[in-house]
Amino acid sequence: MSRLRRSTDTSGSRQRRDRTARVLARGGAWLLLLLLALPLLDLLRRASGGLEWALFLRPDSIEAGAAGIRGALQASLLALVPVILVATPLGLAVAVYLEEIAARRGVAALVDGSVRHLATLPPVVFGLLGFGGLVVVLGLPVGTPLLAGAVLGLAMLPRVVLAGQFALRQVPAFVRETGYAMGASPLQVVTSHVLPRAAPAMVGASFSMLARALGEAAPLLLVGFAAFAVGRPQAMTEPGIPLPVVVYQWGGLPDPLFAARAAAAGLVLVVAVMLLGVAGEWLARRGRAT
Amino acid sequence: MSRAASVNRAAPPALLLAMLLLAPAADAARSHPVIAGSSTIFPFAAAVAERAPGPGALILPMGSGAGIAWFCEGLGAQTPDIVMASRAMTPEEASACRVAGASPLERVQIGWDGIVLAAHADGALPGLTLADLWRALAQRVPDPAGGTEWVANPYRSWHEIRPELPDLPIRVLGPPATSGTRDAFAALAIRPACEAALHGHPRADGERRHCGELRRDGAWVDAGENDDGLIARLGADPASLGVVGFGALVRNAGRVGAVCLDGSCPDADTIRAGGYPLARPLYLYLKPAHRAFVPSLDAFVAGFFAAQATAEGGRLARLGLVPAPADAARQPHAADAGAVTGAGWRNIRGWIAGGVLLAVVVALAAGMALVRRPVPASRLLEKAMGTVLWSSAVVSGALLAVVLATLVVPTLNFFLQVSPVEFLGGRHWSPESAIRASQVVGEGAFGVLPVLLGSVMVAFIALAFALPLACAAAVHGHAWAGLRFRRGWRVGMRLAALIPAVVYGLFAALTAGPAIAATAAALGLGAAAESTLAAGIVVGIMLLPVLAVRIEDALAAIPAAAAEAALGLGATRWEALRDIVLPAARPAIGAAVLLAVSRALGETVVVLMAVGLVANWTLDPLASTTTVTAQMVALMSGTHELDNVRTQLPFVLGLFLAIIILPPNAWALRILRRSNVTPSPVY
Numbered sequence: 001m002s003r004l005r006r007s008t009d010t011s012g013s014r015q016r017r018d019r020t021a022r023v024l025a026r027g028g029a030w031l032l033l034l035l036l037a038l039p040l041l042d043l044l045r046r047a048s049g050g051l052e053w054a055l056f057l058r059p060d061s062i063e064a065g066a067a068g069i070r071g072a073l074q075a076s077l078l079a080l081v082p083v084i085l086v087a088t089p090l091g092l093a094v095a096v097y098l099e100e101i102a103a104r105r106g107v108a109a110l111v112d113g114s115v116r117h118l119a120t121l122p123p124v125v126f127g128l129l130g131f132g133g134l135v136v137v138l139g140l141p142v143g144t145p146l147l148a149g150a151v152l153g154l155a156m157l158p159r160v161v162l163a164g165q166f167a168l169r170q171v172p173a174f175v176r177e178t179g180y181a182m183g184a185s186p187l188q189v190v191t192s193h194v195l196p197r198a199a200p201a202m203v204g205a206s207f208s209m210l211a212r213a214l215g216e217a218a219p220l221l222l223v224g225f226a227a228f229a230v231g232r233p234q235a236m237t238e239p240g241i242p243l244p245v246v247v248y249q250w251g252g253l254p255d256p257l258f259a260a261r262a263a264a265a266g267l268v269l270v271v272a273v274m275l276l277g278v279a280g281e282w283l284a285r286r287g288r289a290t
Numbered sequence: 291m292s293r294a295a296s297v298n299r300a301a302p303p304a305l306l307l308a309m310l311l312l313a314p315a316a317d318a319a320r321s322h323p324v325i326a327g328s329s330t331i332f333p334f335a336a337a338v339a340e341r342a343p344g345p346g347a348l349i350l351p352m353g354s355g356a357g358i359a360w361f362c363e364g365l366g367a368q369t370p371d372i373v374m375a376s377r378a379m380t381p382e383e384a385s386a387c388r389v390a391g392a393s394p395l396e397r398v399q400i401g402w403d404g405i406v407l408a409a410h411a412d413g414a415l416p417g418l419t420l421a422d423l424w425r426a427l428a429q430r431v432p433d434p435a436g437g438t439e440w441v442a443n444p445y446r447s448w449h450e451i452r453p454e455l456p457d458l459p460i461r462v463l464g465p466p467a468t469s470g471t472r473d474a475f476a477a478l479a480i481r482p483a484c485e486a487a488l489h490g491h492p493r494a495d496g497e498r499r500h501c502g503e504l505r506r507d508g509a510w511v512d513a514g515e516n517d518d519g520l521i522a523r524l525g526a527d528p529a530s531l532g533v534v535g536f537g538a539l540v541r542n543a544g545r546v547g548a549v550c551l552d553g554s555c556p557d558a559d560t561i562r563a564g565g566y567p568l569a570r571p572l573y574l575y576l577k578p579a580h581r582a583f584v585p586s587l588d589a590f591v592a593g594f595f596a597a598q599a600t601a602e603g604g605r606l607a608r609l610g611l612v613p614a615p616a617d618a619a620r621q622p623h624a625a626d627a628g629a630v631t632g633a634g635w636r637n638i639r640g641w642i643a644g645g646v647l648l649a650v651v652v653a654l655a656a657g658m659a660l661v662r663r664p665v666p667a668s669r670l671l672e673k674a675m676g677t678v679l680w681s682s683a684v685v686s687g688a689l690l691a692v693v694l695a696t697l698v699v700p701t702l703n704f705f706l707q708v709s710p711v712e713f714l715g716g717r718h719w720s721p722e723s724a725i726r727a728s729q730v731v732g733e734g735a736f737g738v739l740p741v742l743l744g745s746v747m748v749a750f751i752a753l754a755f756a757l758p759l760a761c762a763a764a765v766h767g768h769a770w771a772g773l774r775f776r777r778g779w780r781v782g783m784r785l786a787a788l789i790p791a792v793v794y795g796l797f798a799a800l801t802a803g804p805a806i807a808a809t810a811a812a813l814g815l816g817a818a819a820e821s822t823l824a825a826g827i828v829v830g831i832m833l834l835p836v837l838a839v840r841i842e843d844a845l846a847a848i849p850a851a852a853a854e855a856a857l858g859l860g861a862t863r864w865e866a867l868r869d870i871v872l873p874a875a876r877p878a879i880g881a882a883v884l885l886a887v888s889r890a891l892g893e894t895v896v897v898l899m900a901v902g903l904v905a906n907w908t909l910d911p912l913a914s915t916t917t918v919t920a921q922m923v924a925l926m927s928g929t930h931e932l933d934n935v936r937t938q939l940p941f942v943l944g945l946f947l948a949i950i951i952l953p954p955n956a957w958a959l960r961i962l963r964r965s966n967v968t969p970s971p972v973y
Contacts, residue, residue: 014862014865015862017862017864018862018863018864018865021765021863021864021867021868022766022769022770022863022864024762025762025763025765025766025769025770026766026770027762028758028759028761028762028763028765028766029762029763029766029767029771029779031759031762032759032760032762032763032834032838035759035831035834036786036831036834036835038797038831039789039793039794039796039797039828039831040789040793042797042800042801043793043796043797046796046800059346061336061340062333062336062337062340062609063337071346090682090685090686091686093678093679093682093683094679094682094683094686096679097679097680097682097683098683101676101679102680102683107680107683107684107687108683110687111683111684111686111687114687114691115686115687116959117952117955117956117959120885120888120951120952120955120959121892121948121951121952122888122889122891122892122893122894122919122947122951123892123894124892124894124919124922124923124944125697125892125944125947125948127926128696128697128922128940128941128944129692129696129697131696131926132696132697132699132700132932132941133692133696135930136930136932139368141320141367141368142324142348142350143324143348143350144348157686158686161686166968169968185672187671187672187675187676208784208788211788212788214790215788215789215790215791215792215793216790216791217790217791217792217895218791218894218895218919218923221894221895221898221923221926222922222923222926222940224350224928226350226351226923227348227349227350227351228332228336228339228348228349228350228351229346229347229348229349230336230339230340230342230346230347230348230349231345231346232346233346237320238320238322238345238346239322239324239346239347239348244790244791244792244895247790247792247793247796248792248795248895248898248899251792251795251796251799251800251899252516252518252519252522252799252899253518253519253522254518254519254521254522254525254542254545255518255541255542259800262796263796263800266790266792266793266796269790269792269793270789270790270793273788273789273790274785274788276788277784277785277788278785281781281784281785
């Protein structure tokens, strides 16, 4: 009898413990959301003093009152061109090769392993490569969207490969097996069976990578973008400082109006990044649904 | 042959053509001016360039020394057209220019500057003498205990130097060795008093070569090239002084004031007339040969002398330029003689480019030979596509191999000059070292431990802050939340992981740092505005989404049947989690934590904006510190020749960081593979 009572007692405390754990976990989740919202709310509050329509029309200036982000926006968009045209297709092609075609040995295994590990290196390290390889050896012009795009593309390349591999791995094996059963070659299996199923996820991931590249400042600070560009770049080889670097620079100036401008520019950056990110999620989901 | 085959045959020549067109395009001349050098002149140059006609200029504030080094690497689009110099070129710099073929040069004096000791607007320091400054900041001073010996600078407080001075700690923020302001400050403010004290002194011969060296024990702080950024840091630390140009004082009037030196306070008149002891001329050096492809050079220089800009209340005057009269300004630079060709790295560049081109041509020829073999069109396509995919893999592999090579070569050079034992074991980080032979800045100390400690502390605080929250949220999502919440949650976390680091950096620098400092002050604790704690917490917030998603992945990889069996036997959800799921998921959670640690160690922008540049050997989370990544950015000089310790240092730190990060990452990735978790591509 006493055993039974004790057991019901413990059972009561077990339920209590379960409830406590549940409340704590839920509280943690909400606190996490709150903390994530904090920097954004702070950004909104500060941006109110610096956000005006003229901000989008004027190039950068050393006077806070006259400073705008037209040039920075243009530089950022131009810098995405090499990422879109070179780094993304290259990375996805490598993913297809590694995941679908190559045997896991020799060169392929080496590339696979190095990509996997390099994707975990911080982007700032790629700034050093950008300086040593692209600026000093290849002579790409400093302070231009061409160089920014090349450096960002380099930093994104291993991540694009990983994202592509991830998307390809989501395609079930039977899809490939049906292709082979019909006598298709490995390449035919890839192009007619695997890629159509993996494409939405690959495109979605590419959009996320673009969003990353758009917001990245660290590697650029090492290749001569801690500088001032007059006007706005009309071409890939004209001077332009991308938006995240401009936000970084303005945020470090003592003039409070520059701090407000930095917040406003940061807000624009967040909105642009989120647009790309949401587009990526939407594309990936749309593909999954059909 | 089918259509596909002919397309294939056309592809390699087309590719070759594209390569040949692209290779010289990288070297194509530009038409916009590139102006590098002194950050003191930088705001004036930017203001002039904003109004100048022609294509937009690029202006790089990297310091006079680094600017001149880059400028003198030769002629052509890869080098600046104009260097801003807050001191005259030294003879050996001029000869470097001549050897590289950059001469003849023209020199233009655009105005005057006074090096100003800026103090917080309500700072308590009255006037100083140059002798006070020397005693406060020189690396070696006469022993205050008496005797003829000179010792490493023992003074901690201004009060110890002269009893009338207040009891404030000696801490002076100033520009690094790549800066002309730093050179001029050492030459004008520190050296004369040192030379005077050594006059007729028995130890004069031994000590004279140290004259002009600044302290390396933390009293002098290298706070970056940017004068305005330095003043912003000064606002966070009212007890310290800042060494800046007169322009920065004018631009920030109201925020900071100037300390008067030898009874003379800096203003436009005392600087121009020479009454202020730390006055110096400001120059532009330009390459006449560059007029050929940058037509707007002269218009730019003329902008410095436009009457309405330099007049009282004009744009340049408001920025703090003390203008020079236009007529006396321009002269050809004295050091210009015959041109000598061929700096070494240029030849290397040619060889590398040639080698790459040759390899491409050989590869394409081989490809074409392969293509010529009669094979059915579909097989051909198959092969060609296979080749394309294989070569993209090889290209990416090669690219990534180059990453390591670019880090390794300067690092090896560095360790030929600095002992690895000093680097890895030293507790003193003061990487100031001469960037040219004639410069007196001392030997530099390269003990990386305090910098590493800063990185580790930021990462530790970030993880300690983020891990419990991320675990709680992941457990909530895994065990209790409904399906709709979970789906929205994952998308939301993926999107949140995309928010750029600069945004968190702004939050840390403008809000979190000051808030934590204020809270600590209210609790009676001393805290720097740029505290390790603030940076760590903000980096922790930044890591939350990735960490939460990765931990949830780890939980989801445990077969649901295990938890269901426990539930079926009467366990509560918490018990099933605690006793079944969490133990099984522990390795994968550990791997997620390791990956997050390496992200925290590699985080750059947030720490750069929030954590400062001073290496402190302390575990106090409220003190300011510096990190490996912040030092990489701060030490990157921008000169293209990586021929001395200082320019190699960012590469050394980069490799050091990679070596620290890669093994734990490799381990983490192995654990993840073994526990069947595919890490979601959230980065």
